[in-house]
Amino acid sequence: MKFLIIGGFLGSGKTSLLLELIPYMREQLGIEKTVVLENEIGRVGIDDRVLSGAGYSVRGLFAGCVCCTMAGELTLTVKAIKEDIDPEWIVMEATGMAFPQNVKENLREILGIDARICCLADAKRWPRLLKPMEHLLPLQLAEADTVLINKTDLVDEAALAAVFESVKSFCPPDAEIFPVSMNSGLNTCIFDRILGRDE
């Protein structure tokens, strides 16, 4: 069972990515059994309903953040999913305040699962958010395998170049960084990189 953590600040495009990635996995890669785990604080079940409506198996973890207060619940839920459904993939949307690396660490230590991390950054809001969120945004990138700098439709070339350099400075050296706009759809090779295919 493989595991993908989708992280990134509030409103950066995590659900938008899920809504494109999950159909790609099923329709293009033939992966029938994917479970989506939603961990959204405060806006109970909104994204859960969007995804359930699209016909995928969705579980919610809504009582807190999986990277800290709900670490125990997360591992119990993942164990139960493995036993009940045994999907090929679990794809989890973390809350915008989560540290994906903490989730990865818990999954590795407790369940022996080596999760991948895809982190989203909002190209438009990055310069404004970085200072007030300096305890969060850089750390969200710290163990990312892939990073999507999203909403490139809202910035010009020079602004994007500056965001790219800033984001890159916080990523592991081997992270793959893709400027994208979820509004115009993603090149499918990016989905493959997110899933770590052809490695």
Ligand SMILES: Nc1nc2c(ncn2[C@@H]2O[C@H](COP(=O)(O)OP(=O)(O)OP(=O)(O)O)[C@@H](O)[C@H]2O)c(=O)[nH]1
């Ligand atoms: N202009 C523009 N808007 C986008 C893009 N991608 C997403 N959005 C919008 O940004 C908003 C937030 O997108 P979501 O996918 O809900 O982001 P999220 O990270 O799941 O948000 P939370 O779960 O609330 O943290 C929505 O209104 C999207 O329509 C993009 O590439 N360009």
Ligand SMILES: [Mg+2]
């Ligand atoms: Mg969301």
